[in-house]
Amino acid sequence: MSYIDIEGITRECNMVEQAKAANKEVDLTSYIDLLGHDVLNSNQAVLSYLELMISTPGMDPRAKKYAQKAASHIRACAVLIDNVKRMTAAKRGDLAAGGGVDLVKALRVTADKIVQIFPDRRVEFRFHPGPVEAVALGSCLIPDILLNLMINIVQLDQADEVVLKVELSPARESGGAFWRLTITDENLPLPQPLIAGLDGDGWAHDRSKTVKMTGLVFAKLMAEAAGGSLKAQDAPGVKGRPGCSFIMHLKGGESG
Amino acid sequence: MIVDDEMFIVELYRDILQLRGYKVVATAFDGEEAVRRYAATPEKPDVILMDHRMPVMNGVEATREIIRQNPKQKVIFVSADVLVEREAREAGAAEFLPKPFRMDDLLEKIEKIAPP
Numbered sequence: 515m516s517y518i519d520i521e522g523i524t525r526e527c528n529m530v531e532q533a534k535a536a537n538k539e540v541d542l543t544s545y546i547d548l549l550g551h552d553v554l555n556s557n558q559a560v561l562s563y564l565e566l567m568i569s570t571p572g573m574d575p576r577a578k579k580y581a582q583k584a585a586s587h588i589r590a591c592a593v594l595i596d597n598v599k600r601m602t603a604a605k606r607g608d609l610a611a612g613g614g615v616d617l618v619k620a621l622r623v624t625a626d627k628i629v630q631i632f633p634d635r636r637v638e639f640r641f642h643p644g645p646v647e648a649v650a651l652g653s654c655l656i657p658d659i660l661l662n663l664m665i666n667i668v669q670l671d672q673a674d675e676v677v678l679k680v681e682l683s684p685a686r687e688s689g690g691a692f693w694r695l696t697i698t699d700e701n702l703p704l705p706q707p708l709i710a711g712l713d714g715d716g717w718a719h720d721r722s723k724t725v726k727m728t729g730l731v732f733a734k735l736m737a738e739a740a741g742g743s744l745k746a747q748d749a750p751g752v753k754g755r756p757g758c759s760f761i762m763h764l765k766g767g768e769s770g
Numbered sequence: 771m772i773v774d775d776e777m778f779i780v781e782l783y784r785d786i787l788q789l790r791g792y793k794v795v796a797t798a799f800d801g802e803e804a805v806r807r808y809a810a811t812p813e814k815p816d817v818i819l820m821d822h823r824m825p826v827m828n829g830v831e832a833t834r835e836i837i838r839q840n841p842k843q844k845v846i847f848v849s850a851d852v853l854v855e856r857e858a859r860e861a862g863a864a865e866f867l868p869k870p871f872r873m874d875d876l877l878e879k880i881e882k883i884a885p886p
């Protein structure tokens with residue numbers, strides 16, 4: 515009488531299915547990586563030809579402004595593509611958080627980039643007096659975190675003139691020493707569903723809440739990957755309506 | 771010299787560079803062709819703009835080979851792959867510029883290495 519190992523066959527089928535699923539995931543992440551590369555190349559061409567147009571002597575001022583707006587969107591789009599590549603690298607386990615980085619310097623560098631990304635708008639950063647140096651862990655993630663956070667805030671504001679107040683201070687939590695970064699826009703009343711969406715992982719379950727928060731969600735996920743957090747809350751505003759503060763905690767590191 | 775597997779990127783660089791009075795002495799569409807043409811070009815370029823992801827031989831390997839031929843050759847690595855910056859510099863690249871870059875940033879880096 516022959517013996518059929520039902521459990522063994524079932525186990526093997528499950529392993530084959532898991533292997534197939536894993537291979538499909540690898541194919542998808544590899545494809546996304548290739549796609550991101552090609553999109554960035556195309557973005558480069560669009561951006562550079564727009565810049566050539568903008569710098570053409572005698573260009574009509576209105577046409578120049580249109581070209582600047584287009585260039586601004588392309589630059590913001592390129593950041594999103596980079597996000598996809600970083601997320602796929604993180605999913606593959608290829609992305610390390612990295613060592614210490616000085617937040618004071620990183621914030622200034624990012625502020626300069628934001629001004630360049632939005633040449634069609636007036637973005638002003640007001641830095642509150644704070645530490646001379648603030649080393650946080652996550653040198654591979656923090657520049658992108660800050661960039662995404664600030665781009666999304668400027669995009670949400672939509673005004674031609676945006677003022678962002680930036681405060682940095684030490685904070686102590688159960689996980690140890692942190693840096694608390696608060697970016698406040700007094701002219702940005704955020705709807706409660708958006709604020710709630712950023713809290714916890716509610717954003718993943720109701721995407722209608724986070725449809726305009728791609729950069730904020732990326733910043734939140736990467737901050738968490740670096741051992742920190744991000745949330746939003748109401749803040750005192752201007753012109754009779756509330757503003758919004760984005761509060762990020764990043765793990766403290768040691769000076770190099 | 772311009773090295774990139776995308777023809778439209780090569781044309782874009784040519785358009786930018788010629789506007790500022792630079793002469794493009796050679797182009798290549800993969801790393802191996804770049805190494806070959808560099809060796810064969812009598813008028814060596816002041817600067818090579820090198821992409822990374824290319825068929826046959828990638829930019830890091832091509833840079834390494836070209837620097838081996840001429841340790842004084844200046845290479846500006848221009849790539850959508852920001853994660854390869856360290857490898858590029860270890861291979862001998864003088865500068866790294868992630869795509870998409872601002873035209874002024876590219877020209878500034880070229881002028882720093884090879885003033886007109």
